Amino acid sequence: MPERLPYFFLSYARGGDDAYVRKFFEELCKEVRMRSGEPAGFEIGFLDTRDIGLGAPWTEELTSALQRSRTFVALCSPLYFNSEYCGKEWAVFAERVRYTSTQSGSRPPLMFPLVWMAGTAMHNSAQELQQTTEHLGLRYREDGLRNYMRLGKHRDRRLSFISALAEMIVANARTFPLQPLPGRTDIRFVQSTFAPEKGPAGSAALRHTAKHVHFVVAAASREHMRAHRTRLDYYGDTYGDWAPYRPHLSQPLGSYASAIAARRQFRAEVADIGELSDRAERARAHNQLLVLLVDAWATQLTEHGSMLAQHDADGSATAAVMIPLNRHDNESIDHWRTLDEACRMVLARSARHQDPRMFRFGVPTHDDFTSVLDEVLEHAYNRLLAEGESLRVPPDLHVDRPILDGPQSRPENETWPRDTS
Structure with a gap:
């Protein structure tokens, strides 16, 4: 008896729409079950609900699902096309389609790029396939599937x-049987379909500001x-789960930052500190921005502190350092002097010489984080356009630390927390 395979793999960018995505997934599963x-x-x-896009390890379950599912449904949005991991999922399934095409002589219509957010500029790879969904109607493309899920009037x-x-x-799953890729697929080394094309090192293509x-x-x-703090509800199973603004923002900070960047039409990638050296080099070589999102408590971890200090000493191209401090996190506020000093010790060079608009200590709320990151991206990108090279810390320029509406090192007679409400 042949193996019974899932009818579809739902690919989406994790973020603020997760509840609507799950609702769509459940309704689609119910309808497919009725028809099949x-x-x-x-x-x-x-549907993968873990934070794979934030750097959690790829599971065998997800890899198997990409190899076994009979069709691929993509919820397309600016954030989707800015996601490295969504691009990897797309690449694996598209390769399965190409592999099957070499044996059958024609490309089976098994990938469905759907307009999740109205006004989304579709990637070339998605535009090529949109004819497979033409009879779903133009009206939904104008409205966006997201609005269909959010608004009751579109029921x-x-x-x-x-x-x-x-x-x-x-119908398509049964008409066009799809083959798995031969051998074992290691998604870590799969090139995202949505990644910008790379040219020879030092070429004009690499020096262009993207x-x-x-x-x-x-x-x-x-x-x-x-072992380092009592309040652990800001953390999860991986670094990607760090959500310092809970309970007011439960979304992990890396995902939240990516969504902010996507609204400004930036392609965004989120990485672990273990990739810091590689990401800094890539940012330097390709004229891209690099933003460090630092948990002040992470400086208490020897390995994290060492990697931050090494990066700082190298004078790597760092567009920004952003260190949140939730004004409702009393444990962090109580220990802020120690945390502040630790941050300034491991990031000593940046603290002394970096452009003050790019070095932000103690951002107190997620709304402030949004405003600050918007300013950071605009200022850093404008510098790249003006200078035509990655941001480098001036060797001898000393700039006093800016005064922010948030935690700062306090004078001897001053106590925290200061009322900022």
């Missing part, structure tokens, strides 16, 4: 759209932080 006649308990579709259109999509998925930012998260997992 599959029994309860059969895996109709695959009838949503149900009609999902019904038509389910019909296409079932709107691309690397967010490097200097944070740790809950287990790593357990």
Whole structure:
């Protein structure tokens, strides 16, 4: 008896729309099940809900789902096309389609790029495939599937759209059997479909200023932080789960920063501090921005402190250093003098010489973080356009630290927390 495979793999960019994505996934699974006649308990579709896009290890389950699923449904938005990991998912499935095409002689219509957010400029790879969804109607492209999921007034259109999509998925999956790729796929080394093309080192293509930012998260997992602080609800299983503005913002900071960058039409990637050296080199070589998102508590970890100090000593191209301090995190406020001194010790060169608009200590709320990051990206990108080279710290320029509306090193007679409300 042949293996019964999932009908579709749902690819999406993790962020603030996760609840609407899950609702769409559940409704689509229900409709596909009804049309296919599959029994309860059969895996109709695959939706990964972990923060893979934030750097968590790729699981065998996800890799297997990409190899086994019969069709690929992509929820396209600016954030989606700015996601390295969504581009990797697309690349793996597209390679399966190409592999099958070499044997059958024609490309099966098994990839469905859907307009999740109205007004999304579709990547060339998606534009080539949009004809597979033409009979779903132009109206949904104008409205955006996201609005169909959010707004009750679109309920009838949503149900009609999902019904038509389910019909296409079932029919195409059964008509065009798709082969898995031979051998073992290691997604770590898969090139994202959405990554900018690379030219020879030193070429004009590399020196061109692209709107691309690397967010490097200097944070740790809950287990790593357990020995250093009491409040662990800001952490998760990996560095990518760090959400310093909980409970007011539960979204991990790396994902939140990427969404802000996407609104400004930046392609964004999020990486662990272990990739800091490589990301700094890539930013320097390709005229891109690099932003360090630093958990002040991470300076208490020997390995993290060493990597930050080495990066700082190298004078690497750092567009910004942003260090949050949730004004409701009393434990951090109580220890801020120690944390502040530790940050300034491992980032001594940047603290002394960096452009003050690019070095931001103690950002107190997620709204402030949004405003500050907007300023950082605009200022850093303008410098790149003006200078035509990656940002480098001037060797002898001393700039006093700016006064921010947030935690600072306090005078001897001053106490925290200061009322900033």
